[in-house]
Amino acid sequence: MKRPVASFIAASWFAIAAFAQAPPPAGDPHQWKMTATDTPSRISEHVWMVKGNPNIAIIVGSRSAMVVDTGMGPAMGRIAAGFAAKLAPGKRLYLTTTHFHPEHAAGDSGFPADTILIRNDVQQMEVEHDGMDMVKAFMEHSEENRDLLKDVAFRMPDVTFHDEAKVDLGGGVMVRLMWLGGAHTEGDELTFVDPDKTLISGDVVQNATLPMIYTGQGKGGTPTSWLHVVEKLQALHAEHVVPDHSYPGDGSLVTKEEKLIGEIRARAIDMKLRGVSADEAGTQISAKLKQEHPDWHNTNASGFVKNVYEDPATGGSEKNSPGSGVPTAPLKPKAA
Numbered sequence: 001m002k003r004p005v006a007s008f009i010a011a012s013w014f015a016i017a018a019f020a021q022a023p024p025p026a027g028d029p030h031q032w033k034m035t036a037t038d039t040p041s042r043i044s045e046h047v048w049m050v051k052g053n054p055n056i057a058i059i060v061g062s063r064s065a066m067v068v069d070t071g072m073g074p075a076m077g078r079i080a081a082g083f084a085a086k087l088a089p090g091k092r093l094y095l096t097t098t099h100f101h102p103e104h105a106a107g108d109s110g111f112p113a114d115t116i117l118i119r120n121d122v123q124q125m126e127v128e129h130d131g132m133d134m135v136k137a138f139m140e141h142s143e144e145n146r147d148l149l150k151d152v153a154f155r156m157p158d159v160t161f162h163d164e165a166k167v168d169l170g171g172g173v174m175v176r177l178m179w180l181g182g183a184h185t186e187g188d189e190l191t192f193v194d195p196d197k198t199l200i201s202g203d204v205v206q207n208a209t210l211p212m213i214y215t216g217q218g219k220g221g222t223p224t225s226w227l228h229v230v231e232k233l234q235a236l237h238a239e240h241v242v243p244d245h246s247y248p249g250d251g252s253l254v255t256k257e258e259k260l261i262g263e264i265r266a267r268a269i270d271m272k273l274r275g276v277s278a279d280e281a282g283t284q285i286s287a288k289l290k291q292e293h294p295d296w297h298n299t300n301a302s303g304f305v306k307n308v309y310e311d312p313a314t315g316g317s318e319k320n321s322p323g324s325g326v327p328t329a330p331l332k333p334k335a336a
């Protein structure tokens with residue numbers, strides 16, 4: 001028996017309207033946990049956010065939907081996919097990931113098998129080279145992580161691209177997936193949704209949060225390459241920004257990120273030129289940030305200051321090539 005079209009549309013509308021009434025999230029974003037009973041917040045006409053650590057974005061077009069990030073491990077991936085199924089029942093599902101870290105990418109096997117997984121090739125190299133080492137490192141952090149990550153097996157992507165891919169979700173909803181260079185990792189991916197002008201910014205543009213280049217597994221970007229990425233994002237004129245580990249906001253978050261990174265970098269370069277040690281510069285710059293942003297959860301910039309000292313673009317001697325974020329040689333999976 002066929003379900004009457006009108007009642008189906010009404011049911012979908014009610015589901016979306018109920019989601020739209022969710023109050024904005026509260027508390028420390030690093031303590032947010034995604035659960036299946038959460039209510040997503042509507043960020044813009046076609047974009048929803050499920051709060052968590054990280055936040056998960058869901059973009060809905062007339063034919064297809066896309067989820068950005070998976071949550072920590074397959075069980076979280078199943079929850080994220082469940083939200084997509086509620087917001088976009090019966091539609092084709094795409095999945096992309098902001099970067100290769102476990103809470104962002106290691107839940108892909110929790111998605112339905114016919115989900116189309118797409119990501120940039122630099123990030124894919126990081127998944128293959130460092131993904132499982134990073135999962136093992138995360139499992140050491142807590143009993144909870146050990147449980148969430150015990151069954152991780154990364155899926156191979158259905159589609160990879162280098163610097164940009166456009167995905168048409170139908171009804172005029174166009175998603176631009178972009179790799180603009182290294183930042184928090186080498187393969188950070190940025191997602192921009194038209195016509196909403198909504199940027200899903202990963203760990204690259206955050207809200208009231210210090211930048212952190214992760215080099216424990218994988219190489220990460222440099223302060224200079226990160227700044228270049230944010231400068232390129234300015235050209236998009238985003239009106240809404242959904243970061244991974246902080247509160248969503250408007251387009252001013254991009255300008256604030258550029259200013260924050262630019263200022264830390266300039267202060268660190270100045271101290272380096274005056275012969276101040278990297279440790280001392282980290283202490284002084286962190287103290288100044290604490291004064292300037294007393295409400296921030298973390299103002300310890302020592303790691304990022306050290307990154308500035310080592311940045312080849314500002315006279316450092318690390319292995320990274322300035323501003324490129326491109327691995328100097330193709331990465332190969334490590335032997336087990």
Ligand SMILES: [Zn+2]
Binds near residue numbers: 099101184
């Ligand atoms: Zn990360």
Ligand SMILES: [Zn+2]
Binds near residue numbers: 054104
């Ligand atoms: Zn993250």
